[in-house]
Amino acid sequence: xxxxxxxxxxxxxxxxxxxxxxxxxxxxxxxxxxxxxxxxxxxxxxxxxxxxxxxxxxxxxxxxxxxxxxxxxxxxxxxxxxxxxxxxxxxxxxxxxxxxxxxxxxxxxxxxxxxxxxxxxxxxxxxxxxxxxxxxxxxxxxxxxxxxxxxxxxxxxxxxxxxxxxxxxxxxxxxxxxxxxxxxxxxxxxxxxxxxxxxxxxxxxxxxxxxxxxxxxxxxxxxxxxxxxxxxxxxxxxxxxxxxxxxxxxxxxxxxxxxxxxxxxxxxxxxxxxxxxxxxxxxxxxxxxxxxxxxxxxxxxxxxxxxxxxxxxxx
Numbered sequence: 001x002x003x004x005x006x007x008x009x010x011x012x013x014x015x016x017x018x019x020x021x022x023x024x025x026x027x028x029x030x031x032x033x034x035x036x037x038x039x040x041x042x043x044x045x046x047x048x049x050x051x052x053x054x055x056x057x058x059x060x061x062x063x064x065x066x067x068x069x070x071x072x073x074x075x076x077x078x079x080x081x082x083x084x085x086x087x088x089x090x091x092x093x094x095x096x097x098x099x100x101x102x103x104x105x106x107x108x109x110x111x112x113x114x115x116x117x118x119x120x121x122x123x124x125x126x127x128x129x130x131x132x133x134x135x136x137x138x139x140x141x142x143x144x145x146x147x148x149x150x151x152x153x154x155x156x157x158x159x160x161x162x163x164x165x166x167x168x169x170x171x172x173x174x175x176x177x178x179x180x181x182x183x184x185x186x187x188x189x190x191x192x193x194x195x196x197x198x199x200x201x202x203x204x205x206x207x208x209x210x211x212x213x214x215x216x217x218x219x220x221x222x223x224x225x226x227x228x229x230x231x232x233x234x235x236x237x238x239x240x241x242x243x244x245x246x247x248x249x250x251x252x253x254x255x256x257x258x259x260x261x262x263x264x265x266x267x268x269x270x271x272x273x274x275x276x277x278x279x280x281x282x283x284x285x286x287x288x289x290x291x292x293x294x295x296x297x298x299x300x301x302x303x304x305x306x307x308x309x310x311x312x313x314x315x
Contacts, residue, residue: 002196005242007270009282016197020080020206022113029083040090048097052086055130058123059108061086062138063093066101069135071144071300073097073176074128074160075106076153078274080181080203081120081211082112089150091280092289096148096176099293102300103140104148105131109156116213117221124156125169132170144300146174146233151199151245151273152207154180158223158252165231174299176292177237179273183224183248184208184217190244198273201244224252229259236264236295238288240271266291 003014019028049064064070073096077088086108097104109123128147135142147164149157154177163169194201212221219225235256239249246267253265268275268284276285 002193002242005270006197006272007284009279009284010197010270010272010275013197013272013278017195018080018199018203020082020203020210022210025082025113025210032079032083033085033087036085036087036090040087043091043094045094048094056126058127059086060127061090061093061106061108063097063104063106064139065097066103068139069141070101070103070139071146072103072105072131072138072140072142073100073146073148073296074124074131074157074172075104076109076120076124076147076149076156077106078149078151078153078179078277079111080199080207081117081152081155082207084111084153089153089277092150092178092276095289096292096296099289100296100300102146102296103138113210113213117211117218121156121159121221124160125163128160128170128172142170143173145170145172146176146296146299147172148176148178148296149180150178152181152211154178155182155223158182159220161233161235162223162226162229164233165229172233174296175233175235176296177235177249177252178276178288178292179239179243179245180223180237180249180252181207181245182222182252184212184222185224187244187247187251189247193242193244193246196242196244196272198275198278199244204244224248224255229256229261232256232259232261234262234299236266236292238266238268238291240273240275241267241269242271243273245273264295 109120147157161175
């Protein structure tokens with residue numbers, strides 16, 4: 001029983017499901033937006049300056065914490081490509097900015113099914129390019145840029161990192177992928193976790209259907225379909241044991257390691273997808289935030305942080 005494998009702190013959520021059926025999608029979206037807006041109002045933001053603005057028609061929220069010029073993280077929120085906004089991972093962005101002493105630019109990218117692939121990725125790429133082009137105005141050190149995301153947002157971040165390695169996007173020195181969506185193909189964990197809280201196998205199938213508008217899969221829409229990962233930025237991947245996305249996270253971490261990319265992987269036992277949003281004050285969530293903060297600090301402050309020569313030459 002999945003309930004027996006859940007940490008006791010999460011068992012009250014055992015029956016929670018994410019229904020992405022077209023008939024209820026907008027109701028689910030409105031409910032999530034309301035709940036996350038309420039949660040965002042209660043987040044302690046002391047020490048973090050927050051500004052909402054629009055960049056090339058894309059709404060962003062900028063979290064500043066650290067001396068200028070500061071390193072910066074382009075962040076893409078969770079939501080299965082069809083849910084979410086700037087409030088969705090507000091707590092996570094505050095934690096990253098404060099713990100890593102950096103600027104976080106959260107992207108309110110367009111959502112499917114109204115705007116399927118590549119709309120959301122185009123928005124994230126446009127914001128990354130804007131940050132790289134306007135570092136002086138923003139008080140950002142553009143030699144120390146990172147990308148980050150949660151769930152579907154981590155797919156966008158991973159694709160940005162791939163483009164950076166290829167030289168078709170500004171160079172980045174680090175990618176932080178939490179509970180990432182990385183592969184549309186079958187995986188054992190997608191079959192095993194058909195009734196898990198937070199996110200389950202059926203929701204994964206509907207997510208990809210909405211995002212790709214029911215069309216065949218373009219290879220450049222799915223991070224794990226990339227044939228070459230050599231030269232990608234150093235990586236932290238964190239995922240949950242009881243998550244249909246678990247196996248693709250582990251598989252992608254192995255592929256990065258085999259490609260010679262410095263990669264750290266953590267699987268949190270007894271947890272389900274979205275545990276850090278369900279219980280942000282829980283000690284396991286706090287350990288996740290600290291782990292992410294340490295990894296970002298190391299990448300952005302404690303090392304030279306120079307992008308790969310391949311990426312720099314191509315860009």
